[in-house]
Amino acid sequence: MSEQETGLRSRLIEVGVDLVTSEGMQSLSLREIARRAGVSHGAPRRYFPTHLDLLSAIARQGFGALAAEVAEAVGDGRAGPRDQLMALGRAYLEFALGNRGMFELMFRHDLLESDRLGLRDTSLPLFEVLVDLVARARPAADAEARVVAGALWANLHGVAQLWGWGSLQLAVATDDVEPLLRATLEAHLGPTRGPEEG
Amino acid sequence: MSEQETGLRSRLIEVGVDLVTSEGMQSLSLREIARRAGVSHGAPRRYFPTHLDLLSAIARQGFGALAAEVAEAVGDGRAGPRDQLMALGRAYLEFALGNRGMFELMFRHDLLESDRLGLRDTSLPLFEVLVDLVARARPAADAEARVVAGALWANLHGVAQLWGWGSLQLAVATDDVEPLLRATLEAHLGPTRGPEEG
DNA sequence: CAAAGAGCGTAGACACTGTCTACTCGGCTT
């Protein structure tokens, strides 16, 4: 919306996002993206030196979308930090389970290891939000807020991954993520003693 | 040890394990494995109908090794369930961080989705150990032991993943996993009130 | 106004991949 950018560069990214959403990650070959964009297989090279660079650009779009959904779920803070964290966790899980191909692409190790993704710009601010919410939801342990936030993030991420490919369903013997989400939040924030109960 | 199995089938698996350990997952092409095993590229087909089947066999080896290390770390139970869980978590993390290529291979979604891995036979017993330890470490909430164990597993797995490619180091701003491991255990088992208290 | 140039995309080659099929070769059974 902000930038029309009708150029080929953005079109390749858009095609990639659509492709990974509808067909999954294995269909994100350089030549297939070029084909769907209606250009020859050599064209992307002008904008992305390598296939991995194009994939990284697509993944960045995913991180942007995730950040947006999480930010919207967190809201303005009128709900209180605990409910905000619950909404954050739910948004994270819903994104991961609703955009499985994109989520898989985003956390490919070979993309993350090179700093092509620029996580410092996209994801770190998101993590700071998490740290802040944790610090406000657990005012007691202030110094450890970063560690708790890190563990909580890892927990959400692990649930998203393991649930995504069915391992957790098999192990816990259920088909509802909600109990796992609740258990995760309660583990890191302490048991609920707010107005909500049951 | 139990089976010599000097046949080509087991040799291919062995070569694959060595290869993924030393060179990483991207070097696990069918032809490269065959090359290192000293046979033609068509030979593996006699034992593994497809490349994915060979990869799955290699990954199974990984799951076996992980199960063995975890079982050894858990020990015979003289240490008490809480220390056992700590040892389990540490073993899981050490395996993931020490065998990164193998760990990545083991949790590839396209391997997990097909039931080629036979996780019901290899990993589910391991999870039952976890459930049992959780139930004994938290005798209060007995019915939720499965859910807590699932959340704890997800937490360990998430820490392993995110730490493995450096995201957590960046976020939490540390270079030691130990605090994250401690936070994970304490979150799901409650604060330590044992003899140790540093 | 014509010519030079730069930006952008095309097209083919190369090495590599996974899969399929036809073939060969050695040891066993009958």
Place this chain on the structure above:
DNA sequence: AAGCCGAGTAGACAGTGTCTACGCTCTTTG
């Protein structure tokens, strides 16, 4: 001794990512 069958070879095929040489079109410039 003859036939057969397991086991591995070798080549073909479509597809991939990268590289290079080549056009086309539009703009700038002499």
